[in-house]
Amino acid sequence: MMSGLLDDLRYGLRGLTRNRGFAVVALLSLALGIGANTSIFTLLNALFLSPVPVHNPGQLAAVFTTDPRNPGLLPVSYPNFQEYRDHNDVFSSLLLYAPATINLTGRGDPQLLMAQLVSANYFRTLGLVPLAGRDFRPEEDVAPGAAVVILSYGLWQRLFQGNPGVTGKSIELNGRSYAILGVAPANFYGLTQLNAPDVYLPFSVYPQVIPSPAMVPQRRALLFSAVGRLKPGVAMGQAQASLQTLARQLERLYPRENLGRGVTLTTLADAARNSRARPMISRVGALLMTIASLVLLIACANVANLLLARATSRQKEIALRLALGSTRARLVRMLLTESLLLSVFGGAAGLLIARWGRDILWVLRPPMFSHAGFRLDLDGTVLLFTLGISVATGLLFGLAPALRATRTDLAGDLKERAASTSSFHRHFHPRSVLVMAQIALSLIALIGASLFLRSLRTASAIDPGFDSAHLAIIAYNVTDQGYNEARGREFHQRAVQEVAAIPGVRSAALARDLPFHVASIRTVLLDGQEAQGRATLTSVVAPGYFQTTGIALLRGRDFTQLDTKTTPRVVIVNQTAANAFWPGEDPIGKRITFAGEGLPVEVIGVARTANYQSVGESPQALVYLSLVQYYFPTAVLYIRTAGDPAALLGAARRQLQSLDRNFLLQAETLETSTHDLLWAQRLAATLLAIFGGLALFLSTIGIYGLISYNVRRRTREIGIRIALGATPSAVQRMVLGDGVRLVAIGVLAGSVVAFFAAGQVSEILFLSNPRDVFTFTLVPAILTLAAILACWIPAMRATAIPTATALRDE
Numbered sequence: 001m002m003s004g005l006l007d008d009l010r011y012g013l014r015g016l017t018r019n020r021g022f023a024v025v026a027l028l029s030l031a032l033g034i035g036a037n038t039s040i041f042t043l044l045n046a047l048f049l050s051p052v053p054v055h056n057p058g059q060l061a062a063v064f065t066t067d068p069r070n071p072g073l074l075p076v077s078y079p080n081f082q083e084y085r086d087h088n089d090v091f092s093s094l095l096l097y098a099p100a101t102i103n104l105t106g107r108g109d110p111q112l113l114m115a116q117l118v119s120a121n122y123f124r125t126l127g128l129v130p131l132a133g134r135d136f137r138p139e140e141d142v143a144p145g146a147a148v149v150i151l152s153y154g155l156w157q158r159l160f161q162g163n164p165g166v167t168g169k170s171i172e173l174n175g176r177s178y179a180i181l182g183v184a185p186a187n188f189y190g191l192t193q194l195n196a197p198d199v200y201l202p203f204s205v206y207p208q209v210i211p212s213p214a215m216v217p218q219r220r221a222l223l224f225s226a227v228g229r230l231k232p233g234v235a236m237g238q239a240q241a242s243l244q245t246l247a248r249q250l251e252r253l254y255p256r257e258n259l260g261r262g263v264t265l266t267t268l269a270d271a272a273r274n275s276r277a278r279p280m281i282s283r284v285g286a287l288l289m290t291i292a293s294l295v296l297l298i299a300c301a302n303v304a305n306l307l308l309a310r311a312t313s314r315q316k317e318i319a320l321r322l323a324l325g326s327t328r329a330r331l332v333r334m335l336l337t338e339s340l341l342l343s344v345f346g347g348a349a350g351l352l353i354a355r356w357g358r359d360i361l362w363v364l365r366p367p368m369f370s371h372a373g374f375r376l377d378l379d380g381t382v383l384l385f386t387l388g389i390s391v392a393t394g395l396l397f398g399l400a401p402a403l404r405a406t407r408t409d410l411a412g413d414l415k416e417r418a419a420s421t422s423s424f425h426r427h428f429h430p431r432s433v434l435v436m437a438q439i440a441l442s443l444i445a446l447i448g449a450s451l452f453l454r455s456l457r458t459a460s461a462i463d464p465g466f467d468s469a470h471l472a473i474i475a476y477n478v479t480d481q482g483y484n485e486a487r488g489r490e491f492h493q494r495a496v497q498e499v500a501a502i503p504g505v506r507s508a509a510l511a512r513d514l515p516f517h518v519a520s521i522r523t524v525l526l527d528g529q530e531a532q533g534r535a536t537l538t539s540v541v542a543p544g545y546f547q548t549t550g551i552a553l554l555r556g557r558d559f560t561q562l563d564t565k566t567t568p569r570v571v572i573v574n575q576t577a578a579n580a581f582w583p584g585e586d587p588i589g590k591r592i593t594f595a596g597e598g599l600p601v602e603v604i605g606v607a608r609t610a611n612y613q614s615v616g617e618s619p620q621a622l623v624y625l626s627l628v629q630y631y632f633p634t635a636v637l638y639i640r641t642a643g644d645p646a647a648l649l650g651a652a653r654r655q656l657q658s659l660d661r662n663f664l665l666q667a668e669t670l671e672t673s674t675h676d677l678l679w680a681q682r683l684a685a686t687l688l689a690i691f692g693g694l695a696l697f698l699s700t701i702g703i704y705g706l707i708s709y710n711v712r713r714r715t716r717e718i719g720i721r722i723a724l725g726a727t728p729s730a731v732q733r734m735v736l737g738d739g740v741r742l743v744a745i746g747v748l749a750g751s752v753v754a755f756f757a758a759g760q761v762s763e764i765l766f767l768s769n770p771r772d773v774f775t776f777t778l779v780p781a782i783l784t785l786a787a788i789l790a791c792w793i794p795a796m797r798a799t800a801i802p803t804a805t806a807l808r809d810e
Contacts, residue, residue: 012338022310023342025701026303030346030393032694033299035353036292038378038386040687042358044285045381046374052268053187055127061239062271063094063226066262069535070521073264075222080258083250084226090239091228093125098224099195100209103480103664106172110480110664113155113173114371116190116197117206123150123184125229126191132156133167133182140202149178150200153186173199174208174480175662191227191272195371211479211634219257220596227268240265257596283764284680291448291691294441296393298698301434301441303342304397305702308431311335311405318405331406332399339398340391347390354378354386364683404430432742435706438699439746439787440753445695446779447754449688451761451770456681459766460674464515465610467550468670470506471638472645474499474652475514475666479633488633491659495637496542498655504648506640509544512632515673518612523595524623526581533595536577537612537620542627546572546607548640556588556605559626569601569629574609577621592623601625615677616766645669680764696786704790707739711794732795739791746787747780 016023051057063084064073076084078096085094096119104111120141123130130150140146149171151159160166170177178201189196207213215221230239240263247263311318321331358376365372476495478488492510500508513519523533543559546552554575563570571592578587591600609619627635637656641648649667656665675682711718718731758770 008334008337009341011334012341015338016341019310022306026306026342027346027349029299029302029698029701030343030390031349031353032698033292033296034343034347034350034386034389034393035357036295036691036694037289037389038350038354038382039357039361040285040288040292041385042354042376042378042382043361044289045379045385046376047285048282049381050374050379052191052272053185054268057268059230060126060268061091061228061230061236061265062268063228063243064264064266064271065222066264067535068260069523069533073266075224076226076263077219077221077257078216078224079219080250081224081226084228084243084246084263087246088228088242090231090234090242092231093121094226094228095119095122095125096203096224096226097122097191098210099192099197100201101477102173102199102201102209103175103662104171104173105175105662107159110662112664112666113198114195115173115199115201115209116192116195117203117209118200119203122200125227127229128185128188130182131185132164133180135182136200136202141204143204146202146204147176147178148181148202149173150182150184151180152184152190152196152198152200153188154196155198156183171199175482176208189374191225191268196374208479208482211477211632218596219254225271227271236265236267283761284684287448287684287761287764288687288691291445291688294445295691295694295698296389298438298441298695298702300393300397301438302698302702302705303339304401305431305434305705307335307339307398307401308404308434309705311401322406328406332402335402335405336395336398339402340394343390343394343398346393347386350390351378351383351386354382361683364686365679400430431706435699435702436742436746436749438695438702439743439783440750442692442695442699443747443750443780443783444754444757445688446692446783447750447758447775448761449685449692450775450779451758451765451767452681452685452688454775455765455767456678456685459615459678459681462611462616462766464615464674465551465608466515466670467640468515468674470641470643470645471549471670472641472649472652473515473639473668473670473673474637474649474656475635476637476656476663477634478663480664481660481662483633485631485633489631492542492627492635494659495635495656496544498659499637499639499652502648502651502655504642505652506642507544507548508637508639509548510542510627510635510637511545512540512627512634512636514636515670516611516613516615516677518622522623524581525593525595527591527593527600534581534621537622538594538625539612539622540625540627540630540632545624545638548638550640551610552608554606554608555586556603558605559624559628561628563626563628565629565631567629569599570604570626571601572605572607572624573603574607574622574624576609576619577623578603578606580621615674645671681766684764696783699783700786700790703739703742703787704793706742707735707791708794708797710738711735711797732792735795736788736791739795740788743784743787743791747784751776751780 054060063076065076065080067074075098081094081096085091085096088094098117100115100117102113102115104113118136120136120138123135129135131153133150136148136150140148151166151171156162156166159171160169166180167182169180171180172178184200201209206216210216210223215223228239230236243263243265247258247261251258251261318331322328355378358378362376478491483491496508496510499505518537518539520538521535522538524536525533541559543561543563546558553572556572559570559572573581573587581587581592582590587603587606590603592603593600607624609622611617612620612622637652639645639648639652646669649669653665653667656663721731721734722728755771755776762770
């Protein structure tokens, strides 16, 4: 058996070496198809399949809050975490963590670092031992402002070149010196997939790191993530029930803060990937994998067609082998071995393409992946996937040609192949069916690319509700330099004044939130409806914000400097909130209360509804609070310019840097923010265009090969027709007619499938009608034109064959 397999391998290698043209075309087709699939799988593997590198992750459970008023998995409050930690009977240990940002100072210009506030038992609960130095101690968890830090492996390499003696040294963060305790393991990127920490800080330093430290002791403030290690023998369901009992007790003890709130547990992997972006990433990933699979199917159809053509040329060889006693099974194995050789070599070449494709994917990654806790590695899982898809591909495109080539009725088959008919039923020959399938799949890929390109153009033209063409932003955090509220307010005021005085700047104003990043949700209670809280987006803005951003005030007045902390609290609601809260009534003068505050606030204005979390989002209710009355150390300075805002960003940065050179300033135009927000559309459009182009290239080769093959088969018939008086144009029409019928059937089938598939991706498209006539007319027309051109070249060659040569053809 082994000897026979080795013989088949040697024979297959000799056959591929003798037929280099066939081998090159087949390998190129397979490399493109397998490489495209491996590239996309590398991304999906990093996002969804790679395990979190901790000890025994199956014993770890993430703890989330549930609230019927706020769907989804929510963090926990610090007071509730303490209750879960101290009174549960299912966890041997329960840790707490929260992402934060911090500035690396004392080394030239400030550098933004991702930090993670963690409880002292963080690494021990995860079963991790620092690569160098030691872990946090319990006393460092509670000692006020314990200035100690554990470095990530990456930061250790960047700043200290992997020096093992780093422990005992110090690093300056936010202008404060922190003693380095140790270095985290090399392959550990934290528990937050999209924000891999550079440094780990003890929970006790939260007043210096968290923008609103006063929120930490509040039971309503859901700020932290929690993970527990289950005791031996405790199942996830049992732990869930136990924690839910605790949650019910907390609801009874603190009904105002915990009303309706429960608790749920998930696996650590789900917790690491839980983010607002995950559904979009999942949909885009599934779409790209689908299109990559179409490219692979087209490549398989191409190679299957080549193998069918090669089998025809080997009829005498196969007939002779059968006559000499070879069994059909033996010949099928021989031919399949050759197919598997092709697919394995194609898979190896596909890995090279995948490595290149992986680098392109990483370059195209969205801004949210800038600090991602994963890498696009061609690891064992990816290699196993490539091997599996290579073998499956070899069987897929090799089995049917092998079975057809070894049919026992060879005489009848040869007679059928010798026939020179052009009747319509011949278009359902296996090779013709494969070409029609290629055309259909190519059309689906091209229509997908066209839809996403049109969607991207449409999204770029959507009005977000503010004047993005003339806006720039600079974000900063006065906590970075230890400013208290008085110094922070002074810096805010000077920042606005200095930037507003720059020539070309029309106005400047502050807000708490970045564009499209409004995330704060508070429960709003209306007068007389206190029992029916409404979860509502909130933002905090300074006087002049609406004028600067171009968000129209439809009614009432703006905030002023006279709305101070000692005067009655006031808010401005957007039009959607006004219509939802007081339908048919004038909202000006109405009063609302924020749950947890108990103080009524008065509505003084109604603003136009804008986009707060994504471009083209459905209208959302939002309440604006005054930055004068609600102080925040984090601020975003909105700058409205007369011309191109990018031209003034440098001057604005320098002006703010002159106030305090240690501040880290994040500056960009609003158009850049919008551009970054459309990363999913841009990635899908780019890759679909590439894959669609590959599909068009492969299908064009396929139909060219089929028509050329048919012309060679019918050389004698063509010679007879010309000898009997047929004109060259008539022969060309005959050959073109064969190709056009194949194209028409493929285009029709592809259009039907694409029509139904368009509805499945409509939720991630900025198109009112993804099945518009323009796309479903233009794309098939382009594909048809390319296919007809591929048919026309063999048709022209058919008329160039000398009649005498054609009549002598066997």
